[in-house]
Amino acid sequence: PIYLDHCATTPVDERVFEAMRPYFTEVFGNAASSSHAFGQEAAAAVLRARNQVAALLGVEQDARTGAREIVFTSGATEANNLAIKGAAAASTGKGKHLITQVTEHKAVLETCQYLRDHQGYELTVLPVDRQGRVRPGDVKDAIRPDTVLVSLMWANNETGTLLPIREVGAICREHGVLLHTDATQAVGKVLIDLAADPVDLLSLSAHKFYGPKGVGALFVRRRDPHVRLVPQFHGGGHERGFRSGTLNVPGIVGLGVAADICREHLSDETARTASLRDRLEQTIQQAGGVAINGDPAGRLPNVCNLSFAGIRGDKLVAALDDVALSTGSACNSAGVEASHVLRAMGIDAQLAAQSIRLSVGRSTTIEQVDYVADKIVQVVTDLREQQTSYAV
Numbered sequence: 001p002i003y004l005d006h007c008a009t010t011p012v013d014e015r016v017f018e019a020m021r022p023y024f025t026e027v028f029g030n031a032a033s034s035s036h037a038f039g040q041e042a043a044a045a046v047l048r049a050r051n052q053v054a055a056l057l058g059v060e061q062d063a064r065t066g067a068r069e070i071v072f073t074s075g076a077t078e079a080n081n082l083a084i085k086g087a088a089a090a091s092t093g094k095g096k097h098l099i100t101q102v103t104e105h106k107a108v109l110e111t112c113q114y115l116r117d118h119q120g121y122e123l124t125v126l127p128v129d130r131q132g133r134v135r136p137g138d139v140k141d142a143i144r145p146d147t148v149l150v151s152l153m154w155a156n157n158e159t160g161t162l163l164p165i166r167e168v169g170a171i172c173r174e175h176g177v178l179l180h181t182d183a184t185q186a187v188g189k190v191l192i193d194l195a196a197d198p199v200d201l202l203s204l205s206a207h208k209f210y211g212p213k214g215v216g217a218l219f220v221r222r223r224d225p226h227v228r229l230v231p232q233f234h235g236g237g238h239e240r241g242f243r244s245g246t247l248n249v250p251g252i253v254g255l256g257v258a259a260d261i262c263r264e265h266l267s268d269e270t271a272r273t274a275s276l277r278d279r280l281e282q283t284i285q286q287a288g289g290v291a292i293n294g295d296p297a298g299r300l301p302n303v304c305n306l307s308f309a310g311i312r313g314d315k316l317v318a319a320l321d322d323v324a325l326s327t328g329s330a331c332n333s334a335g336v337e338a339s340h341v342l343r344a345m346g347i348d349a350q351l352a353a354q355s356i357r358l359s360v361g362r363s364t365t366i367e368q369v370d371y372v373a374d375k376i377v378q379v380v381t382d383l384r385e386q387q388t389s390y391a392v
């Protein structure tokens with residue numbers, strides 16, 4: 001089968017895997033055990049990875065300690081939880097109001113809702129426009145004296161729409177409110193430069209950019225402002241107290257190397273995946289009745305979300321049995337539920353249920369793209385014909 005679901009996860013790059021390998025069996029020390037060589041070697045590998053992640057994000061490196069603003073976690077879900085719950089708990093002196101927006105990933109939305117429902121916070125969930133963008137003016141209007149945190153994703157995972165992070169960051173700075181961004185889909189695909197970008201907390205996950213699953217990081221700004229967080233895991237005080245727990249050394253090594261490769265190839269990879277995505281999309285449009293969901297002028301280079309008039313996404317996915325892709329709708333036990341992201345963009349439930357997400361990646365070829373595009377045109381045409389013949 002052909003894999004066009006790189007927004008869900010990516011295969012581990014061979015170079016990443018080879019770099020990780022020794023850290024399972026040979027260099028297996030605990031990075032916190034500095035009294036012997038095993039621990040020291042593991043600690044040196046973690047230090048290197050910390051600087052590699054920092055380099056990808058434009059964060060200050062430190063040759064002696066490793067970048068001090070990178071906190072390793074088990075992935076983006078944990079990083080989002082730590083950022084939001086940790087910042088909220090550290091800021092109760094200022095207030096208990098949080099702002100987010102409606103197309104966030106569940107790891108942000110449900111964390112905010114938990115704080116609202118169980119910890120006495122007030123939550124503003126901002127709407128988006130038809131392209132899935134938040135209006136920066138809405139953020140400005142929502143900020144109150146007791147607002148402690150704005151959480152806004154860098155890029156949406158279903159449509160690839162880029163959100164106005166820099167504009168919102170400037171507004172947050174002006175009002176002295178912290179900005180967290182879930183950049184899980186953006187890291188390694190668009191340029192992020194935290195030396196300039198006005199973001200205080202940023203979540204990322206290795207498995208979205210050819211690193212291993214179950215490892216990620218939270219960037220926590222230490223200067224202007226110095227962000228305070230209440231840890232959510234208590235224990236041995238690892239990660240400068242932000243995240244206790246023995247470090248996943250092989251995973252962290254993999255995250256570092258994956259970040260390094262992305263940094264080195266960011267512009268070529270962006271150009272290459274965008275041209276594959278555009279080629280895919282152009283051919284598919286020959287089927288007619290195809291709508292692009294999201295912001296065609298401001299989205300990730302590697303993803304497209306398409307609706308096909310008259311055809312349910314799950315039917316299309318089932319007919320494309322040798323292609324791995326996602327429907328825009330999440331299936332649950334009650335049946336097909338239209339994506340909360342597409343619905344929030346004002347797309348009606350029927351069209352939302354007619355959507356699929358295709359995401360290309362590092363190993364995708366032109367041949368694969370052409371094969372899938374032709375097949376989609378053919379399957380869509382066939383399904384529409386069947387439907388009209390049933391109708392008569």
Ligand code: PLP
Binds near residue numbers: 184
């Ligand atoms: N946030 C976004 C935008 C995502 O796309 C994902 C991945 O599914 C996550 C968070 C969760 O990341 P992780 O799998 O590392 O917990």
